[in-house]
Amino acid sequence: MLDTLASRLRPRLTRLYGTDVESVLERLVALAEKHLPDIKETRSQRWDQRDVFLITYGDQIQRDQEAPLATLHHFLRDRGLGDCLSTVHVLPFFPYSSDDGFSIIDFVQVDPALGTWDDLADLQQDADLMADLVLNHLSSKSEWFQAYLAGDATYERYFIEEDPAADVSSVRRPRSLPLLTRFETSRGTRYIWTTFSDDQIDLNYKEPDVLIAMMDVFLTYLSHGARIIRLDAVGYVWKELGTSCIHLPEAHELVKLMRDVLDVIAPHRILITETNVPHAENISYFGDGDEAHMVYQFSLPPLLLDALLTGDSAPLAAWAKTVCESAPGTTFFNFTASHDGIGVTPLAGLVSDERFGALVEAARSRGAHVSTKTDSDGGQSPYELNVTYYSALAEPGDEGSELHQRRFLASQTIMMSLRGIPAIYFHSLVGTPNDVDGAARTGRARSINRRKFQLEELDAILDDASSPQRKIFDGLKQLLEIRTQQAAFHPEAPQMVLESKDPALFGFRRTSMDGTSRIIVLANVSGAAVEADMKTLDMVGGWEASRDLISGRTTPEDRLVLEPYQVMWLTNV
Structure with a gap:
């Protein structure tokens, strides 16, 4: 096994570091040998239709005298979510200094404020664990960076020093912040590369010691049972002045x-890559089937929001036709919301400028903060809508109405029907409105979508059978229980988008891997009833009376009427 590993890693290292790589290779293989006894495979296959992910912070739910990770585990178990959620993505659970966990002080210790590795092991008795490997940067308060500032030779090349007069205009910037940050070191003033903030210090992967250190972190996560590793901001990890410093071949x-x-x-x-960029760049991380197993569908959240706010699915359908397939053994990570806002950069080339602007203003009217980035010409443009997906789909002044609930559930149903693995953010699971007070308290726009709950408070909300949040929770749970039983929703099961003359109607067909079952997904993205001609939509013909898995009703052979924001899962099996 280790000989096989060495033979595969040698050409990679040669492309990164040149011909003298044997010492680096030996160290990597030794690391693998050290961790191998603790890396236990718990599944005999990579994925199937039962895979559904929950995205959450480790301290999302809190209770006195209990570690938040334990409280989260108890909540999921007590609310009966074990049968419909396969995996919990616990957002960075390490000691940190900013960015709600993404400025990590210690990569291999669980933040004592959240719990311990034992708490995560307990959670893994009921769900797989997805963990973040924050490759690009670490906290300015980390031991590594503090040692660099103090002049420790071990860390002298761990970070990227740059001349402040250097021309960095070609570097693509994800945020409207300075690229270089001034620090006083034992060797004098230095300007250090900080892509995301002055507290997030970029690592220098041109130094092999950095690769060795971070591969040790990677293997540590595997040793603790993490089945899915998310490579955060991986597109930025390799820098070459004079280039865009994103998606370079070395990355x-x-x-x-x-x-x-x-x-x-x-x-x-x-392995899943997180690259919040236009679609073609994003899916480049599939490589030739030899890079990520999964990539985020970053274009889906804004396209789906656009369709449901306008009642026009044309851009969504056009995009969906281009993402029906990926290499065997790979698939998409489908989501509508996460700890960040709704990224709009991935809309590039998919909607007109006018429609893009209309979406930004529609979100703003629903309480969204609009975060901007600095463009190459020095101008500012939106890159993220900071808003909960639940509030983004409300009509101003009508949040929580029955129609709003239907629209929101439609968004989640469409998302979980598409080819790939669905992931539900905690605040979508419980229908959380914008946390306006939270954003005002922290002064950070993203806090609007990161509310934390006391368990007693959340239980009271979900125990109220009349609350919109309870109806959202029950609706999603029911949908997931149905979905996980359908072979046609396997992550790699083929998908074909159906043609419709009515832009309010979005439809596609999923077919099981063995070809024995199929589901027609039909969604009305508008607030008015629409009629669907099944003979026209089913492009292979032969459609007959079917059953809607969601409502349980039998449908006619030829024409269906979909109520506002209704989604059907039609099967004749």
Whole structure:
């Protein structure tokens, strides 16, 4: 096994570091050998239709005298979510200094404020764990960076020093913040590369010691049972002045290197890349089937929001036709909301400028903060809508109405029907409105979508059978219970978008991997009833009377009427 690993890693390292890589290779193989006894495979296959992810903070739910990770575990178990959620993505659960966890002080210790590795092991008795490997940067308060500031030679090349007069205009910026940050060190003033903030210090992967250190972190997560590793902001990890410093060939080579490690020592573990960029750039991290197993569908959240706010699914349908397939053994990570806002950069080339602007203003009218980035010409443009997906789909002044609930549930139903694995953010699971007070308290726009609950408070909301949040929770739970039983919703099951003359109607067909079952997904994205001609929509013909899995009703052979924001899962099996 280790010989196989060495033979696969050698050409990767050569492309990264040149010809003298044997010492680096030996150290990597030794790391793998050290961790191998603790890396246990718990599944005999990578995924199936039962896979559904929950995205949450480790301290999302809190109770006195209990570690928040334990409280989260108890909540999921007590609310009966074990049968419809396969995996919990616990957002960075390490000690941190800013960015709600993404400015990590210590990569391998669980934040004592959340719990311990034992609490995460307990959680894994009921669900798989997805963990973040924050590759690009670490906290300015970390031991590594503090040692660099103090002049420790070990860390002298861990970070990227740059001349403040250097021309960095070609570097693509994800945020409207300075690229270089001034620090006083034992060797004098230094300007350090900080892509995301002055507290998030970029790591220098041109130094092999950095790769070794971060691969040790990677293998540590695998040793603690993490089945899915999320590579945060991986597109930015390699820098070359004079380039955009994003998606460079070396960044892809690092992903391939980590994929090689998984393929050899943990073949049923999953690598997922997080690159909030236009669609073509995003899916480049599939490589030739040799990079990420999954990529985020970053274009889906804004396209779906646009369709449901306008009643016009044309851009969504056009995009969906382009993402029906990926290489065997790969699939998409479908979501509508996460700890960040709704990224709008991935809309590039998918909607007109006018429609883009209308979406931004529609979100703003629903309480969204609009975050901007600095463009290459020095101008500012929106890159993120900071709003809960629940509030984004309300009509101003009508939040929580029955029609709003239907519209929101439609968004989640469409998302979980598409080819890939569905992921539900905690605040979508419980229909959380904008946390306006939270954003005002922290002064950070993203806090609007990061409310934390006391367990007693959340229980009171969900125990109220009349509350919109209870209806959203019950609706999603019912949908997931149905979905996980359908072979046609396997993550790699083929998908074909159906043609419709009515822009309010979005439809596609899913077919099981063995071809024995199929589901027609029909969604009305408008606030008015629409009629669907099944003979026209079913492009292969032969459609007959069917059953809607969601309502349980039998449908006619030829024409269906879909109520406002109704979604059907039609099967004749």
